[in-house]
Amino acid sequence: MALPGQQELTHLEEFMEGVWKQNPVFVMVLGMCPTLAVSVSAVNALAMGLATTFVLLGSTLLVSLMRKAVPKEVRIATYIVIIATFVTVVDYLIAAISLELYEALGAFIQLIVVNCIILGRAEAHASKNPPLRAATNALGMGLGFCIGLFALGAVREILGAGKLFGVALFGPDFQPWVVMVLPPGGFFVLGGWLLLFNWLRRRQGGALKPAEGHVHG
Amino acid sequence: MKAPIELRSSPHVKRGVSVERIMRNVVLALLPICAFAVWQYGLSALALIVTVTATCLATERFFNWMAGRPGTLSDWSAAITGLLLALTLPPAFPLWMGAVAGFAAIALGKALFGGLGQNVFNPALVGRAFVQAAFPVSISTWVPAFAPGRFAEFIPTTFTLPLMAPPDISAWAKGALDGFTGATPLALWKFENQVTPPDAFLSGAATASAGETTAVLILLGGLYLVARRFMDWRIPVAVLGSAALAAWAFQLWDPARYPDPGFVLLSGGLMLGAAFMATDMATSPVTPLGVWIYGALIGVVTVMIRYFGGLTEGVMYAILLGNALVPLIDQYTPPRVFGDVKGTKP
Numbered sequence: 001m002a003l004p005g006q007q008e009l010t011h012l013e014e015f016m017e018g019v020w021k022q023n024p025v026f027v028m029v030l031g032m033c034p035t036l037a038v039s040v041s042a043v044n045a046l047a048m049g050l051a052t053t054f055v056l057l058g059s060t061l062l063v064s065l066m067r068k069a070v071p072k073e074v075r076i077a078t079y080i081v082i083i084a085t086f087v088t089v090v091d092y093l094i095a096a097i098s099l100e101l102y103e104a105l106g107a108f109i110q111l112i113v114v115n116c117i118i119l120g121r122a123e124a125h126a127s128k129n130p131p132l133r134a135a136t137n138a139l140g141m142g143l144g145f146c147i148g149l150f151a152l153g154a155v156r157e158i159l160g161a162g163k164l165f166g167v168a169l170f171g172p173d174f175q176p177w178v179v180m181v182l183p184p185g186g187f188f189v190l191g192g193w194l195l196l197f198n199w200l201r202r203r204q205g206g207a208l209k210p211a212e213g214h215v216h217g
Numbered sequence: 218m219k220a221p222i223e224l225r226s227s228p229h230v231k232r233g234v235s236v237e238r239i240m241r242n243v244v245l246a247l248l249p250i251c252a253f254a255v256w257q258y259g260l261s262a263l264a265l266i267v268t269v270t271a272t273c274l275a276t277e278r279f280f281n282w283m284a285g286r287p288g289t290l291s292d293w294s295a296a297i298t299g300l301l302l303a304l305t306l307p308p309a310f311p312l313w314m315g316a317v318a319g320f321a322a323i324a325l326g327k328a329l330f331g332g333l334g335q336n337v338f339n340p341a342l343v344g345r346a347f348v349q350a351a352f353p354v355s356i357s358t359w360v361p362a363f364a365p366g367r368f369a370e371f372i373p374t375t376f377t378l379p380l381m382a383p384p385d386i387s388a389w390a391k392g393a394l395d396g397f398t399g400a401t402p403l404a405l406w407k408f409e410n411q412v413t414p415p416d417a418f419l420s421g422a423a424t425a426s427a428g429e430t431t432a433v434l435i436l437l438g439g440l441y442l443v444a445r446r447f448m449d450w451r452i453p454v455a456v457l458g459s460a461a462l463a464a465w466a467f468q469l470w471d472p473a474r475y476p477d478p479g480f481v482l483l484s485g486g487l488m489l490g491a492a493f494m495a496t497d498m499a500t501s502p503v504t505p506l507g508v509w510i511y512g513a514l515i516g517v518v519t520v521m522i523r524y525f526g527g528l529t530e531g532v533m534y535a536i537l538l539g540n541a542l543v544p545l546i547d548q549y550t551p552p553r554v555f556g557d558v559k560g561t562k563p
Contacts, residue, residue: 162380175314175382179350188325195329199283 011136018141024117025148025190026197031117034108035149036186042165044104045153046146051090051109053142056118057135058086060126064134067127079122080113087113117145148193155189156180236333239447239498240293246438247300247493253434254427258308258360259367261375262427268312270299272319280328294333298322301341301493304428305486305533306348309360309386311377314352321347338540339497342533349533355383359401359424361394401425402484403529412476418483429486439492448496451505455512456491456519457482463520475524487519490532500540507543507550515539 009017024030034052039045059082063070070078091109095102102109112118121141126134157163160181162174179185255263277295281288289295302322306315322344330336349356360372374383390397398405401424402413417423421430428435442448464481482488495501495515502511515535522531 170380173378173381175352175355175377175380177351178353179347182350184350191329 011133014133014136015140017137018139018144019147020144022141023144023148023197024141025145025151026194027201028117028120029194030120031115031145032190033111034115035152036183036190038105038108039149039152039156039186039189040160040181041104041157041163042150042153043101045149047094047101048105048108049142049146049149051094051105052112052115052117052145053139054090055083055086055112055115056121056138056142056145058089059083059118060121060134060138061131063122063126064129064131070127075127076119076123079119079127083118083122084113117141151193152186152189155192156185160185234447236294237292240297242442242445242447243297243493244293244300246441247297247304249434250304250428250431250438250489251300253421253431254304254308257362257367257421257430258372258427259364260370261360261367261372262308264312264371264375265306265308265310265315265427266300266303269303269306269315269319270296272316273299273302273323276320276323276328280324284328286332289332292333295323295327298327298340298344301489302344304489305341305345305426307356307359308427309358309372309374309383310348310355311374311383313377313379314348314355317351318344318348320344334499336499337543338537339494339500342494342537342540345533346537358383358386359399360386360390361397361424362422362430364393366393397424399424401529402480403523406476406480406484407523407529410474412480413484415479415483423484425484426486429489432483432488435488435492442496448492449501449508451508452496452501452512453491455509456495456516457487459513459516460487460491460520461516463517467520467524481520481523485523485530486532490519490536491515495536495539500543502543502546502550504547504550504552506552507546510546510550511539511543514542 018024022028025035031052034048038048059079062082063079066078066082087110090112094105094109121134121138125137129137154164157165158169159177160179161176162168162170168174177185180189251266254266273295274290277290278288281290299319299322302318303315306318310318322340325347326338326340326343327333327336345356355374358374373386373389377383387399390399400408402417405411405413413423418430418432423430439448439453443450460481461478464475464478467475468477491512495512502508515532515538518535518538519531522528522534528534
């Protein structure tokens with residue numbers, strides 16, 4: 001359902017919203033907690049991105065299907081229950097697939113439930129759009145989140161450990177940048193990517209649109 | 218008919234001082250220190266100073282281009298950042314790490330805030346703090362001053378390939394100076410309770426960063442800037458005075474454990490920090506009372522970190538902490554406005 005006076009987006013455009021124009025990490029600056037905390041290595045970052053995408057896809061689909069049945073007054077509670085269900089699924093799934101990864105991600109898997117990208121999508125998009133459109137948008141957002149996390153994780157792993165996906169890139173003499181695997185490194189790398197993205201968007205000619213939502217969780 | 222009197226707002230009398238002129242004089246005051254560092258440590262120190270300064274200038278140029286602003290290289294401030302940063306690094310610091318420090322100094326310390334005058338922290342110290350966190354081993358690897366072959370060969374770590382760890386040079390350093398332990402005077406005091414005599418600092422023989430052991434030249438450079446009124450003399454006086462007072466109080470309390478104030482003033486980077494970094498115009502308070510509070514805070518925090526912290530040296534973090542408090546200090550120490558009666562609210 002498009003707003004009055006607004007052109008209905010094609011499915012490809014809907015998909016590309018999250019990947020580029022409204023990228024959750026680089027444009028909306030949402031979900032900063034997991035972004036900064038688990039992006040120490042590329043594997044952790046991608047796993048976190050995929051887990052979030054799964055929850056995002058499942059919950060938006062269900063929210064969109066139930067959008068006419070849920071009374072306005074209890075919608076947030078309903079969304080949270082739906083999201084929590086999918087988070088529980090993904091929590092057990094990761095524990096079953098790789099215990100090592102499960103321990104590396106720690107509490108941040110359970111904390112997907114409060115990731116504001118997911119609640120934001122449910123509230124701002126899925127509750128107003130039919131299932132197929134909501135799912136397309138969620139997939140794009142999920143992919144955008146994966147790209148954002150991977151961009152941070154890759155840089156931090158390359159500079160902080162000289163590896164990518166655990167494979168040594170520079171041989172045994174590599175000098176690790178200790179700061180990159182520490183929390184400040186996450187902020188430095190995120191700042192660098194934000195600078196690059198904003199600069200690219202400005203060069204493209206598109207005036208910087210204010211991000212929807214706030215910097216949060 | 219055109220009015221014979223030109224109407225305009227104050228200021229009506231200007232001193233004819235520009236940013237560029239002040240900065241050029243600071244560079245002038247720094248050059249003797251750089252020259253002495255090169256004389257002490259030879260080719261490696263020269264290469265480090267040139268590399269760090271060149272990276273700072275290139276980074277400044279790059280961010281100017283990225284932001285679409287006119288170039289600001291001609292105001293000399295990036296050159297000062299580069300020289301100061303190089304002087305706070307150990308002479309054996311690999312050049313590629315020096316380049317990283319220079320980039321971080323301008324990018325994180327200055328460009329992110331919007332350029333000269335907008336920066337909250339001293340850019341040179343931001344660069345040093347970054348490499349201190351990134352390369353903790355290399356930034357505490359010291360070499361002896363006045364090594365015999367210093368103008369014939371580079372220190373082995375200088376030309377480490379980018380991204381690679383520098384080789385271990387403890388054997389080389391021992392060969393260059395017999396009995397060299399690789400500990401700075403502050404580390405010797407902290408871990409072995411051994412106080413270095415003051416003449417080692419004055420002659421430049423003490424183990425330290427490239428520009429830290431030249432107390433006389435630093436003071437002369439500072440005096441030159443003060444005499445030309447390009448520097449607020451109260452800041453170095455407050456920093457050094459409060460550090461000396463704190464050290465004196467501790468020595469009174471337990472003379473066996475704490476060193477004399479002279480050692481505290483001369484060792485480490487306190488002189489360089491007090492004269493050239495705490496006095497950075499963009500990152501120090503503007504109110505007369507605020508300047509004293511700011512300086513005293515830096516001096517006392519430095520002594521506290523040295524005596525009770527995990528690190529041997531605390532000048533860098535003391536100044537960065539002082540920088541962070543500048544807006545607060547300025548807000549609480551407004552000078553009395555002319556004509557204002559005490560006790561009335563404006």
